[in-house]
Amino acid sequence: MKTKAKKISGWILTVFMLIMSLFFLFPVVWMLANSFKGDALITADMNSAAAFIPPALNGSFFDNYITIIKDTSFLRYMVNTLFYAAILIVLGIVVNGLAGYALAKIKFPFADKWLLIIMMLMIIPSETIITINFLTIAKLGLLNNIIGYVLPMIVNPFNIFLFRQVFVSLPDDVYEAAQLDYCSPIKYFFTMVLPMSKTVVATVSVFTFLGVWNDYLWPSLVFTSSDLLTAQIGLNSITSNDNTTMGQTLAVITMITIPVIIIYSLFSKQIVEGVVSTGSKEG
Amino acid sequence: MKKRRSNAVMGMSFFTPALILMIVFLFVPMLLTLIYSFTDYFALSPDNTHFVGFENFKKIFRDELFTKAFWNTVGFVAIIVPLQGLGALGLALLVNKVAHFKKYFKVAFFIPVVMSLAVVSTLWMQIYSPEGIINTILGQFGIDAQPFIHSAKQALPSIAVMSVWQGVGYQMIIFLGGLQAINPALYEAAEMDHASAWQKFRDITLPELKPLCIFVFITITIGAFRMIVQPMVMTGGGPSNSTYTLVYDIYETGTVNWEIGLSSAMAVIFVVFVIILTIIQNVLTRDKEEKKK
Numbered sequence: 001m002k003t004k005a006k007k008i009s010g011w012i013l014t015v016f017m018l019i020m021s022l023f024f025l026f027p028v029v030w031m032l033a034n035s036f037k038g039d040a041l042i043t044a045d046m047n048s049a050a051a052f053i054p055p056a057l058n059g060s061f062f063d064n065y066i067t068i069i070k071d072t073s074f075l076r077y078m079v080n081t082l083f084y085a086a087i088l089i090v091l092g093i094v095v096n097g098l099a100g101y102a103l104a105k106i107k108f109p110f111a112d113k114w115l116l117i118i119m120m121l122m123i124i125p126s127e128t129i130i131t132i133n134f135l136t137i138a139k140l141g142l143l144n145n146i147i148g149y150v151l152p153m154i155v156n157p158f159n160i161f162l163f164r165q166v167f168v169s170l171p172d173d174v175y176e177a178a179q180l181d182y183c184s185p186i187k188y189f190f191t192m193v194l195p196m197s198k199t200v201v202a203t204v205s206v207f208t209f210l211g212v213w214n215d216y217l218w219p220s221l222v223f224t225s226s227d228l229l230t231a232q233i234g235l236n237s238i239t240s241n242d243n244t245t246m247g248q249t250l251a252v253i254t255m256i257t258i259p260v261i262i263i264y265s266l267f268s269k270q271i272v273e274g275v276v277s278t279g280s281k282e283g
Numbered sequence: 284m285k286k287r288r289s290n291a292v293m294g295m296s297f298f299t300p301a302l303i304l305m306i307v308f309l310f311v312p313m314l315l316t317l318i319y320s321f322t323d324y325f326a327l328s329p330d331n332t333h334f335v336g337f338e339n340f341k342k343i344f345r346d347e348l349f350t351k352a353f354w355n356t357v358g359f360v361a362i363i364v365p366l367q368g369l370g371a372l373g374l375a376l377l378v379n380k381v382a383h384f385k386k387y388f389k390v391a392f393f394i395p396v397v398m399s400l401a402v403v404s405t406l407w408m409q410i411y412s413p414e415g416i417i418n419t420i421l422g423q424f425g426i427d428a429q430p431f432i433h434s435a436k437q438a439l440p441s442i443a444v445m446s447v448w449q450g451v452g453y454q455m456i457i458f459l460g461g462l463q464a465i466n467p468a469l470y471e472a473a474e475m476d477h478a479s480a481w482q483k484f485r486d487i488t489l490p491e492l493k494p495l496c497i498f499v500f501i502t503i504t505i506g507a508f509r510m511i512v513q514p515m516v517m518t519g520g521g522p523s524n525s526t527y528t529l530v531y532d533i534y535e536t537g538t539v540n541w542e543i544g545l546s547s548a549m550a551v552i553f554v555v556f557v558i559i560l561t562i563i564q565n566v567l568t569r570d571k572e573e574k575k576k
Binding site: 010011013014017018021024025026027028030031043046047051094095096098099101102103106107108109111114118121123124125127128129130131132133134135136151152154155157160185186189210213214216217221232235236239246249250253256257260261263264265268271272275276278 | 291297380
């Protein structure tokens with residue numbers, strides 16, 4: 001008897017939460033549904049439930065998307081951003097991974113002190129040093145240059161810390177065996193250490209991708225030439241154009257969101273682990 | 284002996300690429316920010332720079348725009364922290380308890396987190412628009428259209444609510460991790476004593492989550508203090524500077540007006556704030572850890 005009551009109250013909670021999640025997601029549903037409509041239809045549908053339903057699949061269904069792809073450079077901005085993300089994932093793993101490995105496994109002068117300093121660096125908000133980094137890059141003549149954009153973003157104290165925490169628990173004897181085989185330390189790092197730590201490599205890669213894809217302030221400072229813009233900055237220049245309709249705006253922000261949703265659905269486990277690890281690092 | 288030395292060289296060589304980049308793009312900028320905050324460094328005439336002592340700091344506290352930005356930021360923090368912190372805890376408790384579609388709920392509340400600030404801001408500009416979907420729905424209930432981000436009164440709370448919507452799933456996931464780490468034996472023991480749901484929550488869940496709660500609330504506070512992209516995209520800090528924030532002021536003073544000295548002084552004040560918050564968090568959580576032992 002009691003279990004039956006429990007079952008019913010369980011379903012009541014589920015239904016309540018389903019309704020709540022629909023309310024919560026209404027902006028996303030509205031964005032998606034109306035990105036396939038012309039502005040007249042968006043306004044006409046606004047007064048009814050049709051506001052949250054995509055239009056019938058007809059010849060003009062993808063018009064907004066086609067206009068954006070044909071008449072703007074948005075696709076190019078998306079490709080640019082993917083390219084930057086790829087560079088920063090590779091460089092980030094090598095630079096931060098090597099540093100994390102040195103801190104975890106190799107005794108070198110002041111290693112403990114460096115770890116402490118890196119943990120303190122994690123506190124400093126990047127917005128406070130962005131102006132100085134901009135001046136540095138400008139002085140080096142690297143504005144509107146991929147190198148100038150990438151250089152300050154490679155090193156990430158949090159990722160060094162994350163790598164270090166994982167590498168500390170790797171067994172030492174494998175390393176000693178590798179030394180007997182005259183395996184060079186750098187080769188050992190790439191052929192043994194990184195493959196043994198796939199989870200942290202995936203977590204760092206996913207977070208680097210999300211960081212690069214969603215970043216706004218830094219690319220808006222470094223890039224002014226339209227060939228190099230990232231998707232987020234391109235979005236700004238497209239939506240601030242008076243000729244862009246509401247439907248097209250919604251199509252652009254849907255396009256920009258698709259890659260992160262794909263990444264999230266593929267790597268949700270790594271993302272959740274990464275998020276939880278920020279909470280448990282205090283322990 | 285020889286091995287130790289070669290280890291030191293190898294360790295250093297592994298660490299050096301990261302170290303150089305940290306020096307150039309983290310340490311030096313931090314140091315320069317501190318130094319510049321005592322000068323009148325103007326980026327368009329850098330040769331004409333003088334040491335001015337605490338002049339910048341005095342100027343900032345007399346500056347109306349900075350004062351406004353400071354109180355706006357406090358306003359954002361005051362709305363976002365309780366809403367997002369309690370919202371995340373509430374969602375985590377519900378998702379942890381729900382018997383069906385648990386995976387769907389975890390994804391649903393997390394989706395806005397992976398969307399970018401610029402996208403979310405652009406989307407909500409449409410949603411908040413005078414003829415937008417919220418005003419249309421309000422109209423069906425006979426409520427007058429609200430100006431939202433177009434009025435000096437409503438812009439700040441409107442942006443704050445949007446930010447909570449975007450961020451709440453992140454802390455929900457952290458709380459869920461904490462809830463799942465609680466030893467189930469504690470609840471079993473409480474059930475033997477016929478403890479009510481509320482008693483279990485008050486005597487087990489809440490104390491076990493306390494360190495995580497402190498962490499979450501402080502991170503949300505720091506996050507809210509860092510507010511810039513949303514007002515930048517949606518309102519440009521307006522109407523009549525009602526959504527202009529501290530970081531926005533630091534950014535514009537530095538990269539639009541090129542008053543690096545002044546901007547650095549603001550940044551120093553801001554960093555001091557963040558450090559104080561972090562110290563408070565460490566003291567509060569350390570206290571807890573020691574009691575446990």
